[in-house]
Each structure stands twice: as structure tokens, then as C-alpha cells.
Amino acid sequence: MEASSRRAYRALQRSGAPPPAKKPSRAGRNLPAAIGVGVVLGGAVIATALLWAPSFVALVTVAIVLASLEMVTALRAGRFNVPVVPVIAGAALVPVAYAYGSSMLILGYGLVCLAILLWRAVEGPERAIRDIAGGVLIVTYVPLLAAFAALMIAAPDGGQRIIVFALVTTMSDTGGYAMGVLKGKHPMAPSISPKKSWEGFGGSVLFSVVAGAISVPLLLGGHWWAGALLGLPVAVFATVGDLAESTIKRDLGIKDMGNLLPGHGGVMDRLDSLLITAPLLWLLLGVLVPVA
Template identity: 60%
Template sequence: MPETVTSRRSYKARLRAGAGQDTTPVPSKAGRNLPAAVAVGVVLVALIMASLYFWKPAFAIVVTLAVGVAMWELVEALRSGHIEVPLVPTVVAGLLLVPAAYLGGAEGLATGFALGCLGVLLWRAVEGSHGALRDIAGGVFVLAYVPLLAGLSALMLAEDDGPQRILVFVLVTISSDIGGYAVGVLFGRHAMAPSLSPKKSWEGFAGSVLSCVLVGVVSIVVLLDGPWWAGVVLGVAVACFATVGDLAESTLKRDVGIKDMSSILPGHGGVMDRLDSLLMTVPVSWALLTLFVPA
């Protein structure tokens, strides 16, 4: 479960102490429990597949549960940075956004997000003005970062070929992590952002792009009967946005002084540690599939 405030602060102090060291060389080994990570990954993919193809609304339920855990992890992380997110309105609104998107489309998602932000504002205003702006901003950030972006997956799911669209999106995004990890471990030499993620290399990024393009082409042609070039465009875009999502979460974690959002997923960390890339690639996947492979 989440680390204590003391352990978070000590980790942050260690980060600062090593800030002046030269971390440009990328380690050849990745720092994770690979067997546990693979086992958990297989279980998660099986859960996604089962929820997609047995009963479409089940996937929306799975996403909602994941959003709930991810919001809790993010709220705890922000609390370590002395941001007290208004918990009740943030969680209640966040848990409703994915169902609102699935049932009400883009209008339902936008309306739910607006009402959620209003609820956060009013709830926090009642508690007094000291630190209110900071806490309100934290609540809006949590709503926008997790449930709003996750709600876009429900827009894809609601299409007639929704399960196939979700599968394309998930497969291409996962291939970014797998390709980047494999190539980075074997050939990574030039660090991409050593102050944020020392193990992320330019060689690994090239592996992400290549694997995303290959999986994008195959999945779009086979699952959606779309043009091969749409898979190339989707693959390149997903690789870029997945990398940005990973670095963005690394920035957040270093800023508040934690290593992982939690330890709920062995070999992976927290739910947010797995959703970081997926959340960033949802908007671009939804937009590109809607544009190039209309339902």
C-alpha cells in the first residue's frame, strides 16, 4: 500500500542528494521483478479480454474500478505534496464519468466533468479559504488526469465495433512498453531524460515506435479492416504519447518524493503506474481511429 509520509520524504531527500550526479549512462538491467510483472500483465490482459467480449458494459465497470483505485493513489501522492484534494466530490464525480461517457457519449462526459469540477469548488469553499486554490486545483487535476481521460475509452467502447477498437488501443499501447523495455535493456545507451527516468533511453524509444507501428498495422488491418497506413500513424502517435505519459508521471512522483504510486500490483507498483501511458494514449487513439477508421 502507499508509503508513509516519512518514507516519501526520505526518498525525496535521496533524489535531491543525487541530483548533481552524472546519470547519463543507462543501466543495462531494468529495475523490476520481471516474473511478477509478466504474471500480473497476463492477468490484466485476460481480464480486459473477458470483459470486452462477454459483455461490453463489463469493461466499463472494470475501467471504473481501476479509475477509483488510481484516483485514491493520486490523492495520496498529492497529499504528500501538501495538497488536500476534496475527497468526496472528487471520488464521486470521478466514479461517474466513465458510465456517463458510455451511456451519454461525449456530451455526458463533458457535462459530468463540469459538474464534478463545480462540486469540488463548492465543497472546498465551504471549508474555508486557506489553501483553497491549491486544493481545488488538485481536485480538478485528479478529475482531468484520470476519469476524464479514461472516459474517452468508453466513447470507443460504445461504438458497434467497440471491443475491437479498445483491443487495438490496448495492444498498441502495451507494445510501446514491451518494445521500449526490451530494446532499452538490450541496447539502451543514451538516456532520454536522466533526471526523470534514468532507465529510459532513446534506443528504447526507437523500440517503442517500431513495435507500436508493427502492432498498429496488424491490429487495424485484422481487427478493424482499416488501411495499413492508419496503423503506422497510430503507432507513431501512441509511442510518442505513451512516452510523454510515462515521463509526466515520473515528474509527478519525483516532485512529491515517491518511487511508486503504491505496491498493489507486484512488479508494476500501483494502478496509476500502469495507467500512465494508457491515459495519455486514449485521446489520440480515439481521435485517430474515429478519423481514419470510422465505425
């Protein structure tokens, strides 16, 4: 059998015909590269969160600058002339939230939105509403939501809270991806994300609930049921975050927000679910596992 296969392959080479194309992976991406990048990023988050909180804030701020630039570039594909300077300056909301708390975060967000309005108004009225709306969208979607991670790490047990946040959200993504590849048959939103299935969503819920039930008592000393209760809405919000970014990309006619991270796309493609779940985790951890 093996000898006949070799003869057939040599005959195919002599004929000049191209070899048969490989069947595309159901994963839809470079899985080894994605795993490698994920391990490196996860290690950086854990190390900075546990060793020195300001280093975690600096890491998040750099990521938010890169993600904001990706969003600016993506919106230009849709003919949005977003004011770049005030939008990128919005990344300062992350260290502001860490240093001064939620009140200053709200004030800083309002000032950044005002700066976007004034900056764009100087350039003239043509298409100004679209451009201002695009700038406010980026600042709201990226630095404002990311700033809730800074609020979490500002707590006395902030490093552990960040790890719970990252673990529960990442496990939701992992469970959805694994179950979607292995068992996915019923599309959840085929017009937005054809590969996202209801079976995958079930995997997201399962992995997120289990991750919460294990990590909350282990890292924060809370009840296992509090962690499990945390996992369900996180899976819902993480899925909504992924679908929201997919909606924006489809509307703009792009596949990924960038190409900086092999196997993932851009920084924004890695942050989509984390950004949406950050305010939720900050709120629910404060209620279910209050700081001692």
C-alpha cells in the same frame, strides 16, 4: 574449478562474511511478477471488452476509483488536501460517457470540477487554491481521460477498438522497456526518468507501428498503413504519459503511486500511458478507421 569454488564458498561461510551481493537487474523490477500481472490484466480487458461491454466499463470504473485514491494519497505527501468525495465521484464519468456520449461527458466533467471547488471552499480559504488545483488535476488526468475508452467501446465494433487501443499502447511500453534494457545508452530525460533512453523510445515506435499495422486490418478491417500511421503518435503520447507521471512522482518524492500490482507498483503506474493515449486513439481511429 567447481571444487575450488565450493571450497572458497565454505571458507567464506566460516569467516562469517556475507555472501557477495547480486548484481541488480537492469530491468529495475520483479520481471516474472510484472509479466504475470500484465497477463492477468490483459486477459481481463480482452474478455470483458469482447464478451459484454458494460463489464468492461465496470472494470475501468473500479480501476479509476483505485487510481484516483492513489493520486489523492500521493498528493497528500506534497501537502495537498484534495477533496476526496467529489474526486472519487469523478469516476462516474466513465459510465456516463458510455451511456450518454461525449456531450454528457463534458457536462459531467464541468459539474465534478464545480463540486471540487464548492466542497473545498466550505473548509476555509487556507491553501484552497492548491487543494482545488490538485483535485481538478486528478479528475482531468484519471477519469476524464479514461472516459475516452468508454466512448470507444460504445461503438458497434467497440470491443475490437479497445483491443487495438490496448495492444498498440502496451506494445509501445513493451518495446521501450525491452530496447531500453538491452540497448539503452543515451538517456532521454535523466532528471525525470534515468532509465528511459532514446534507444528505448526507438523500440516503442517500432513495436507500436508494427502492432498497429497488424491489428487494425485484422480486427477492424482497416488498411495496414492506417495502423502503422496510428502507431507513431501513440508511441510519442505513451512516452510523454510515462514521463508526466514520473515528473509528478519525483516532485512528490515517491517511487510509485502504490503497491497493489506486484512488479508494476500501483494501478496508476500501470495506467499512465494508457490514459494519455485513450483520447488520441479515440480520435485517430474515428478518422482512419471510421465505424461502418
